[in-house]
Amino acid sequence: MKFQAKNILGVAALIGFNLTPIADELPDRQQALPSVAKQAEHLYIESAALADIPAGEFGDKVRLGYQLFVNTQQLRDKHVGNELNCVNCHLNAGNKANASPLWGAYFAYPAYRKKNDKVNSFEERLQGCFTYSMNGKAPESGSKELVALSAYSYWLGMSGLMLQHNVAGPVPELSDSELVKGAKRDDFILPEAISSKMDQNALAQLPGRGYPAVPKAEQAYSPERGAKVYQAHCQSCHGKDGQGQMIAGVAALPPLWGPQSYNWGAGMHRVGTAADFIYENMPLGKSVQLTPQQAWDVSAYINSQERPQDPRFKGQVTDTQKQYHQHDGYYGKTISGKVLGSASSANFPKK
Template identity: 60%
Template structure:
């Protein structure tokens, strides 16, 4: 096992590709057209998590996933929780479920120009979606979040292949953060034969389903009306979400200082449209027309938010290097270039081991 990890470590630190082969390093979530009558992976209920040391890591990962504000000021710098973008505690198909992501890594990502382990993929979410700093490779938080994703994946696979009584194999911390797209990832023989490494990033329900291009160019003005009638009830007229009397953020901000930053995938108009159409309004998904989803995604992403962490003082250069995609960063909206009045990225002191 150590031999395989050493080989992977060498791959992760290999020389990057030439810059001119990467005109836009801001890769996005995979998106394919939604298929009808798909048999999605179904993880075991949370009550099936064993009361063992490994099971306690899984439970801790679940807790962090649904209430990421536990990490506020250490790793999280905004009012977001992982579950805001990965619905139903990361189990909902077509809402970037964890059970489909775990077996898609290790994988190369243009965003940081290297092969990423599953743990590194999570670390990227802390940098961008959570506007924070990533927990270290051996941190209890990263291990726990990886353990939760692994448990969802493996329990779902065991169920699918008629092995509902087989316990989920327990992995070491070092193995958990690697992900399942590797030859030495242990699977029962009946699963391994039908689920080769080449197919592990293609589980149905991964990412957000792709929408056709809209009949009309996405409109910020039309999107404002959709937002007012459909979204404001949960996210407030000012886009700052809803807080309880206890100060807890029950519905997340969509822009402003406590939203995801300009480096997060959700600031792309197309990614946001895919997510919104399939998953919003909460509990009543697929209520908007496709055009409305495109329009309200444009409206949401026409507002300032925290700066892209890769920004080095030159907005136009950052725009050209990282934002050659469907978004408004660097564009003139309401009299100023978006990004020029961005809120600060999180000022969190890195924790030991990060």
């Protein structure tokens, strides 16, 4: 039955029915999150307190960005197709060094990408998060949601830089069209006290951005060893079946695989990216530090489970794998006799 349904979709795609409108608009690659050397703590910028977000229209956008970031489920069925919230991977509401902070990303966009000879704006990067990590349907360019998330990211970064460089006064307000571009552009206005000390490239590589690279492990990563790490250190919060913990209707503890988690196109499905994240940030609050080997192994275990389909899938797992998965992931690989990607759940399912 399932097989038939897939065939029908495949035929429909061939004869040009637009049954999968999401897939047609997607960028060719989801760029890997930066995996960088960890830098000394005193170098990290520290954003101003949320209480310092100014009153008024601009401040309202910043506040809405914060609210969407920590409770992304407000957009469930509109733009979000799983139980995740942005804050699940970007800890401390996107304001934690070494947990892919928003301020690190904001100053690294727009980014030129050789692959598609295209300059990607910050809002396009955010759209990628909705399509892949949230297994959803991205808000349109210039939408209220993308403006708000951009405003919040900008405010975190700019207030942090201003504090670091002793620049007094409020964070300069930007228009919506400027906000969604990102800060790595010639016409981006920076206080002189900052621009005199940091050029665009320095700002695009703020210490604490991305996830610090986990040290290489002695042995090749192994999902089998990872299962044991998972049982010992992860399952008490994320559940035996990786489905997290729902409390009062929200996934307080996020699901790590299955239909309610990130899809096969998300950066986190890469073994290296998740290993970086886990080694630096898990278990939450760091009651224990895993070894690099454990981080690699448990990442392999988590990422060798089924999850929602890669939205760029056009009917053949081998095609999607060949085109988009020439990296350290399990899509298209056979685990316990099953080809991952062949039984993936739907993209952007309604709740």
